[in-house]
Amino acid sequence: MSKDMLDFNIEQQEAEIDVSRKIKVGIIGTGWIAEAHIMQYLEMPDVEIVAGADIVPGKAEAFLKKFGVDSARSYQSHIDMLDNETELDAVSICTYNKTHAECAIYALEKGVHVLLEKPMCVTTEEAIAIMKAEKKSGKILSIGFQPRLDPNMIKVKEIVQSGILGDIYYIQTGGGRRRGIPTPFGTSFIHKDTGVIGAMGDIGCYSLDMVLNAIGYPKPLTVTGYTSNFFGTNPEYFKVEGKPEKYAEDFGVEDFAAAFVRLEGDIVLDFRIAWAMHLDTTGDTIIMGKKGSLRIPSTECWNGSIGGPMIIYSEVAGSMVETKIPVIEDTSKGNFYKKVRAFLNAVKNGEEAPVPTTQILYNQIIIDSIFKSAAKKEEVKIEIPEI
Ligand SMILES: NC(=O)c1ccc[n+]([C@@H]2O[C@H](COP(=O)([O-])OP(=O)(O)OC[C@H]3O[C@@H](n4cnc5c(N)ncnc54)[C@H](O)[C@@H]3O)[C@@H](O)[C@H]2O)c1
Numbered sequence: 001m002s003k004d005m006l007d008f009n010i011e012q013q014e015a016e017i018d019v020s021r022k023i024k025v026g027i028i029g030t031g032w033i034a035e036a037h038i039m040q041y042l043e044m045p046d047v048e049i050v051a052g053a054d055i056v057p058g059k060a061e062a063f064l065k066k067f068g069v070d071s072a073r074s075y076q077s078h079i080d081m082l083d084n085e086t087e088l089d090a091v092s093i094c095t096y097n098k099t100h101a102e103c104a105i106y107a108l109e110k111g112v113h114v115l116l117e118k119p120m121c122v123t124t125e126e127a128i129a130i131m132k133a134e135k136k137s138g139k140i141l142s143i144g145f146q147p148r149l150d151p152n153m154i155k156v157k158e159i160v161q162s163g164i165l166g167d168i169y170y171i172q173t174g175g176g177r178r179r180g181i182p183t184p185f186g187t188s189f190i191h192k193d194t195g196v197i198g199a200m201g202d203i204g205c206y207s208l209d210m211v212l213n214a215i216g217y218p219k220p221l222t223v224t225g226y227t228s229n230f231f232g233t234n235p236e237y238f239k240v241e242g243k244p245e246k247y248a249e250d251f252g253v254e255d256f257a258a259a260f261v262r263l264e265g266d267i268v269l270d271f272r273i274a275w276a277m278h279l280d281t282t283g284d285t286i287i288m289g290k291k292g293s294l295r296i297p298s299t300e301c302w303n304g305s306i307g308g309p310m311i312i313y314s315e316v317a318g319s320m321v322e323t324k325i326p327v328i329e330d331t332s333k334g335n336f337y338k339k340v341r342a343f344l345n346a347v348k349n350g351e352e353a354p355v356p357t358t359q360i361l362y363n364q365i366i367i368d369s370i371f372k373s374a375a376k377k378e379e380v381k382i383e384i385p386e387i
Pocket of ligand 1: 031032077145189
């Protein structure tokens, strides 16, 4: 399978499933998103869930029981699981952002393939350490960007890659919510010592991936970034939401970020993302090229949906024309299913990761550089270390 996923075909993927070869899977971190992972695995005839781990005592056991796999073994950390489960083929890492790197590196060192939830991790240094472990292990590590498998997101990439827009020189992307600081099951997203990064790690990384994947992930060169947290640190915000006002004291991350990023190829990326703001949207995504531009109506970022038909603006024989690209209704299995299936097929067939670290490294570096630039209040130059 090509790593850009343009030729991803779920029917074909399913037809190729070899049920005689079961993949033994463990789940590390059994919180909210782990439920989405296990539900997909349980639909796969070639998967056996053998273990779950969570640092909260009893949580992994209760999770496995809830999904009817109480025969699987439960552990109180990724280390316990990976030291004891010597026959594991793969793990899903569903921990909060802070522990992505340590869990991924340990799994790779144990010779286990990894499906790692997004964001890849929280710093550039961690991303490099993960990639070094991946290289040394020879195992694959795929990052959990499920919108990549959405037909509308695939269409965005097809349009750009078709050349109809010509050379791309300017991109505006991002998005966000008027009120949407995520605290449905507690505060792991908003604590500095668990989430570490806020809106950027939760939804900003998706908007970055949508456009960077479409244009082929050029290297980022410089970043001027800004972050703030005016909403999350205000007790009134949580009071109105019917949540404990104490969440404002716990709030240790950004709820808004903006950046101006220079990319290789003389492309500039204008970016903003909000968990909360006094505004309905930060705008549509636009990709401007020398022959045409694409407007992608404001998206939810994480689920691959688009806010309406896309429009290509171009010129034909001296006339300005607009081409409407209808929204594609996805009638196949959902994006979460497809992301897990794509990962498993890559594991079984010894192929490249569907969402490879070589691309997502740049996503992570941009995020990290936004924080560095915001702290220094000046532009930062990006140096990409050797892996
Ligand atoms: N792809 C998506 O659409 C999507 C959606 C939501 C969340 N996420 C990502 O998934 C991750 C988890 O989010 P969540 O909402 O499930 O968080 P959560 O807080 O509900 O769950 C995380 C769990 O990991 C456990 N944990 C942390 N470190 C561990 C370790 N070393 N070993 C074992 N368990 C450990 C915690 O105790 C907790 O139970 C985040 O990085 C988030 O960005 C992705």
